[in-house]
Amino acid sequence: MEILKQRILQDGKCPAEGVLIVDSFINHQLDTQLLMEIGVEFARRFAYSRANKILTIEASGIAPAVMTGYCMGIPVIFAKKAKPCTMDKALQSQVHSFTKNIDYNIVVNSEYIKPGDRILCIDDFLAYGSAAESLIDIVDQSGATLVGMGFVIEKSFQEGGDKLRKRGIHVESLARIEELSNKCIKFCD
């Protein structure tokens, strides 16, 4: 997605090798027009999938997931990082954050994902794939079918994308980064 790549080159920051900060348009301040274009592009790439629900993780996944859901005409469920006291039946899975070096649980109310549902997962970043594996785990527990996974940015020099594709999952990343240092941001294609 050319407009996204250009924006990463223009406004992305790389304070250390392998680290990409996109706080000014994706992760903290949100460029709502770009996010809609991201939604349109995911909807185009997964048009074939017959997804009936999107699953993401709070907080950074919500904006791209909501735009995609709007474009596809389907609802979004966002996994929460804490279980609300009002949630009775929860699907849970553990995520390891390599950035923060902590483990945390993600939680989804089991009422919202059922056998028969066709789930498209959307998130902002794919790196080591820990959050992605947890989303798959939640879908598996629910008995629903995973139809694909879409990521705004993939760090293809980390192992998450390879692991998911080897499992036969249809993965679409709108910007795949091959090399990331303060001297160079290089895309795969």
Add this chain to the structure above:
Amino acid sequence: MEILKQRILQDGKCPAEGVLIVDSFINHQLDTQLLMEIGVEFARRFAYSRANKILTIEASGIAPAVMTGYCMGIPVIFAKKAKPCTMDKALQSQVHSFTKNIDYNIVVNSEYIKPGDRILCIDDFLAYGSAAESLIDIVDQSGATLVGMGFVIEKSFQEGGDKLRKRGIHVESLARIEELSNKCIKFCD
């Protein structure tokens, strides 16, 4: 906003007096088409405001804020509940959650709100107004101008709305609830 009120009556749950659960379309599972209508309505009500940025809080505020930002053609900043290690200069404020009975800090990178900015705050719920007061505090610290505050649902039987309006803030709530029990959900107008 009639379509929202009807949806609250249809799918909102009130497990205890004063408590409203809208997890199935606003807070956990998101009805993306309804959220776009919410964005259109906020954009209409604040069209006069010359807002150039929207401020909200993760996670439940993001979806209505992003749709509103898209409709108004302006970016959204979401306050984070934890300060990322990559954020140098932060505006911070403390929120008291009456639901969870805890205090937590919200954090915004000071690069994204500056004097001269005209800030519209959007959030999902207005009840006691603690989160709203913290958003105002962040805007005040930044030197920017607060041009209005929009809430998807206001519990008008709690004090937040009155406090904000007494301060002269332009508050718009799309559904104002006057009475809330498991027998009755009554709107103000």
